[in-house]
Amino acid sequence: MMWVLYLLIFIGLFLLIFLTVSFVLLRPEDYSTFDSHEFKSRTALPSIANKEVIERVRNMGRQLHGVRGRARILAMRQYMDGISDDLHMVSTVTATDQPRGEWVVAPGADTRRRILYIHGGAWMAGSPRSHRSMTDQLSQIGKAAVFAVDYRLMPEYRYIAGMEDCRKAYEWLLDNGPEGKQEAQIMVIAGDSAGGSHTLALIAWLRDQKLRQADAAIALSPSTDMTMTAPSNRSNIATDPMLGPMFGGLQKVPLPVLWWFSTATFRMRPASPVASPLRGPLHDLPPTLIQASDCEMLIDNAKRYAAKAQAEGSPVELHIWQGMVHVWQIFGPMLPEADEAFDDMAEFLRVHTGAAEQDRAG
Numbered sequence: 291m292m293w294v295l296y297l298l299i300f301i302g303l304f305l306l307i308f309l310t311v312s313f314v315l316l317r318p319e320d321y322s323t324f325d326s327h328e329f330k331s332r333t334a335l336p337s338i339a340n341k342e343v344i345e346r347v348r349n350m351g352r353q354l355h356g357v358r359g360r361a362r363i364l365a366m367r368q369y370m371d372g373i374s375d376d377l378h379m380v381s382t383v384t385a386t387d388q389p390r391g392e393w394v395v396a397p398g399a400d401t402r403r404r405i406l407y408i409h410g411g412a413w414m415a416g417s418p419r420s421h422r423s424m425t426d427q428l429s430q431i432g433k434a435a436v437f438a439v440d441y442r443l444m445p446e447y448r449y450i451a452g453m454e455d456c457r458k459a460y461e462w463l464l465d466n467g468p469e470g471k472q473e474a475q476i477m478v479i480a481g482d483s484a485g486g487s488h489t490l491a492l493i494a495w496l497r498d499q500k501l502r503q504a505d506a507a508i509a510l511s512p513s514t515d516m517t518m519t520a521p522s523n524r525s526n527i528a529t530d531p532m533l534g535p536m537f538g539g540l541q542k543v544p545l546p547v548l549w550w551f552s553t554a555t556f557r558m559r560p561a562s563p564v565a566s567p568l569r570g571p572l573h574d575l576p577p578t579l580i581q582a583s584d585c586e587m588l589i590d591n592a593k594r595y596a597a598k599a600q601a602e603g604s605p606v607e608l609h610i611w612q613g614m615v616h617v618w619q620i621f622g623p624m625l626p627e628a629d630e631a632f633d634d635m636a637e638f639l640r641v642h643t644g645a646a647e648q649d650r651a652g
Contacts, residue, residue: 319561321568324597325521325590329608336613337626344531347615351535363414363445370411370420377623381426381436384468389459390440392418393468396429401467402475403434403643406460408492410483410511410617412536413444413452421482423622428480431636432643435468441488449556453564456488457495464502476643479504482617483588486512490567490578490595497574506642507578508635511588511617512595514568516552516560518545520590529585532616537587568595575604577642581631583614609634 350369357365381396395401407425409416418425418438425436441455464474481489486509496503518540527538540548552560563570568591578599582592589610596608611618614627622628 319569320519321515321594321598322521324594324601327593327597327600329593329596329610331584331610332612332630334612339625340613340615340618340627343615343618343621343625346621347531348535351531354536366411366415367417370415371417373420373620374422377423377426379422379426381429383422386437389455389462391438391459392440394418394422394425394429394436394438395468396426396433399429399433399435400475401435401469402472403432403478404463404467404474404476405429405432405434405436405478405480406456406463407436407438408441408456408479408481408485408488409438410481410485411443413449413484415443416485421620423620424482427622427632428635431632432478432639434476434478437463437468444555449558449565453488453491456492460492460496460504461501477502477504478506478508478639478643480508480510481512482510482619484513486510486580487514487565487567490514491564491570493575493578494563494567494570494572504576506639507576508638509578509580509592510619510631511582511586512567512580512592513588514591514595515566516556517566517569518548518560520588520594522590523587526585526587526589530587530616533587568598571602572599572604572606573602575599575606577638578604578606579635579638580606580608581611581619581634582608583611583616583618585613586616588616607638 353369354362354365381394384393386392405428407421407428409418409421411420418440421438425438429436437459439456439459441452443452460479463477465471479489479492489507489509490512493504493507524541527534527541549560556565558565560566561569580592580596582589592608596606599606611627611631618625619628619631622632
């Protein structure tokens with residue numbers, strides 16, 4: 291039975307070496323010094339309609355319960371694409387092939403004012419179709435033509451492929467509108483969740499490449515840090531009805547194992563600024579509005595990003611709502627707080643791009 295003892299010793303040594311190497315090679319810089327920063331918070335209690343939204347989100351979780359692997363991803367995509375099926379839109383929608391995506395243009399929109407919208411969905415789900423409630427509203431409040439990019443998703447494609455699609459779409463929008471060749475006067479980048487991460491990574495890339503920077507950016511409940519070291523990634527599992535059931539179980543896995551898993555899945559280190567915008571330089575960025583909920587798992591990621599960006603001199607604002615689900619803005623037709631969030635975005639765009647707010651139909 292000595293071989294069993296030797297095997298256990300070997301396994302123990304292997305795990306010790308594995309953990310040590312993980313911390314040496316992958317351990318990210320500690321940003322906990324930014325956790326005490328205070329931000330503007332909406333203090334009103336959630337509306338009655340918020341309970342219906344939470345129940346709707348929980349029903350989605352029940353539908354996905356027990357579904358694993360490829361089938362789970364396909365089920366997520368099908369569910370998300372159906373979110374806007376009953377939406378009454380005032381905007382016209384026109385699909386494009388190169389780049390792949392769709393124009394969403396509200397009546398009276400100035401096509402020289404453009405918003406690149408990058409949808410969320412954990413980089414594995416979501417589409418321009420799933421987020422039409424968002425792009426329809428954005429076109430109205432920004433008096434702009436919105437282009438929702440249909441970027442490549444994981445796992446069929448590498449993470450960086452989706453990021454490259456967003457970069458190319460932005461460069462294309464500089465000289466092309468829904469009516470053809472036309473130089474943009476105003477450029478805005480917006481996105482939610484995973485798309486919010488792409489938004490923040492994109493404005494940093496534009497700065498580094500010395501390309502025309504966006505006039506403003508909006509990130510809704512963004513993922514800013516793939517290292518999962520922020521406290522709310524664990525403390526808010528129970529209060530986040532969307533991300534908690536989907537990703538809460540990962541928090542039981544030791545961080546070094548998660549870092550290796552992320553490296554293999556994304557094919558880049560989780561601390562890379564491309565995957566974790568928080569961990570890159572945040573100076574010389576355009577005016578940026580971040581909205582997040584105090585009870586979601588990603589709230590501390592948003593706080594750390596905003597605090598660090600402000601410390602480095604960038605005009606980044608974080609506005610916090612209480613008791614909202616992750617990306618509550620997508621439930622606009624049924625949730626008053628979503629309308630409030632779009633009013634907040636409208637004021638931000640008015641200040642930084644000169645857009646006059648107009649009444650939103652429907």
